[in-house]
């Protein structure tokens with residue numbers, strides 16, 4: 489728009505350098521400035537929460553935040569939950585996020601880290617319940633409830649949440665309605681956090697071990713997907729899956745393809761892409777995440793303990809077989825010790 493205006497101004501000036509035309513140009517500039525001002529004001533006013541006591545205070549605060557963050561505008565929200573009042577935090581903006589991920593990619597751990605932040609509410613795997621993802625209208629109803637802060641779990645920060653979201657697995661309806669969901673994310677200003685695992689062989693072992701434990705219930709007869717002590721981790725990691733080397737390559741390819749497809753489908757949303765391995769090796773990545781979510785920096789902590797540590801050789805029953813199957817393929821790198 490600025491570019492157009494400038495060339496318009498230049499053309500007018502060059503063609504008819506009279507006082508008359510410069511007056512017209514000035515008037516046009518004035519009208520445009522007024523329209524812009526009114527637009528910015530209306531954007532700010534839309535964000536005012538009518539429940540707040542002092543509107544002057546809010547207008548002042550919004551004046552500043554609109555000025556400083558107007559580029560962020562679609563991503564700042566002032567939800568009005570039906571189930572409680574945001575009380576003293578009603579004037580604080582809330583960001584909406586979704587963690588897009590796959591099973592056994594570190595998202596349970598990642599979510600406990602996020603929820604250790606005093607202003608973050610991540611509601612877990614809400615679409616593991618099939619009824620909530622039966623069709624696009626039940627998906628949207630569920631999303632509306634989450635982003636209106638009317639969804640609760642033990643990690644809910646209620647009135648003082650500055651970022652609210654949940655964890656969405658690719659196989660839980662997300663990939664069934666990509667267009668509708670992208671439209672929703674962009675319309676409601678939802679930011680996506682992709683969390684994937686680089687080493688898909690390690691992920692595959694974790695999938696096999698976890699599905700074995702679902703039946704075997706190694707830890708005193710209870711199935712555990714995540715553990716909080718090194719002893720429990722060691723007990724669980726004693727189980728070494730036998731990997732079907734005939735279907736291994738196609739299993740890895742399929743996981744890789746699904747990840748690429750998710751990135752492509754949701755590419756037009758505001759997003760950040762994270763890898764589990766990078767988060768483990770480099771805690772500064774968590775600062776990037778907090779910046780992306782627009783929340784104050786805090787030290788994030790989790791009590792979860794990693795289950796499969798050390799060389800993969802120790803975690804696969806038919807290691808030689810697997811080593812040979814992947815030798816010379818694009819996936820040979822997964823055989824190396826990566827952390």
Ligand SMILES: *[C@@H]1O[C@H](CO)[C@@H](O)[C@H](O)[C@H]1NC(C)=O
Pocket residue numbers: 619620622623625626
């Ligand atoms: C969508 O699914 C919900 C929950 O299963 C169901 O109650 C509703 O009738 C369905 N709506 C449509 C349009 O199919």
Ligand SMILES: *[C@@H]1O[C@H](CO)[C@@H](O)[C@H](O)[C@H]1NC(C)=O
Pocket residue numbers: 577580606607648649650784
């Ligand atoms: C974070 O939470 C604290 C206490 O619950 C609150 O005082 C603070 O205003 C919140 N910060 C943001 C950015 O919402």
Ligand SMILES: *[C@@H]1O[C@H](CO)[C@@H](O)[C@H](O)[C@H]1NC(C)=O
Pocket residue numbers: 707708720723
């Ligand atoms: C299993 O139960 C025993 C005794 O009840 C307890 O000492 C032990 O810590 C439990 N182990 C795990 C892995 O929960």
Ligand SMILES: *[C@@H]1O[C@H](CO)[C@@H](O)[C@H](O)[C@H]1NC(C)=O
Pocket residue numbers: 732733734735
């Ligand atoms: C291994 O995978 C192949 C191909 O999918 C399948 O035909 C075969 O039955 C599998 N073997 C076992 C032991 O599951």
Ligand SMILES: *[C@@H]1O[C@H](CO)[C@@H](O)[C@H](O)[C@H]1NC(C)=O
Pocket residue numbers: 752755756
């Ligand atoms: C979306 O995908 C295209 C092609 O895959 C890529 O060139 C582009 O940079 C991506 N856009 C974003 C915002 O990531």
Ligand SMILES: *[C@@H]1O[C@H](CO)[C@@H](O)[C@H](O)[C@H]1NC(C)=O
Pocket residue numbers: 770771772773776
């Ligand atoms: C750790 O992550 C930060 C933020 O993304 C990055 O700037 C830095 O280079 C990373 N450090 C290493 C050793 O990779």
Ligand SMILES: *[C@@H]1O[C@H](CO)[C@@H](O)[C@H](O)[C@H]1NC(C)=O
Pocket residue numbers: 785786787
């Ligand atoms: C986070 O923890 C590190 C070391 O554990 C400490 O040096 C740093 O001051 C802490 N930062 C905050 C913001 O608490």
Ligand SMILES: *[C@@H]1O[C@H](CO)[C@@H](O)[C@H](O)[C@H]1NC(C)=O
Pocket residue numbers: 801811812815
């Ligand atoms: C895996 O196989 C390669 C040869 O393909 C061999 O050099 C390497 O030692 C094997 N790795 C392990 C850990 O057995």
Ligand SMILES: *[C@@H]1O[C@H](CO)[C@@H](O)[C@H](O)[C@H]1NC(C)=O
Pocket residue numbers: 812815816
């Ligand atoms: C690994 O692959 C290379 C060629 O890519 C081959 O020369 C070598 O014999 C293979 N090693 C094993 C143990 O299969």
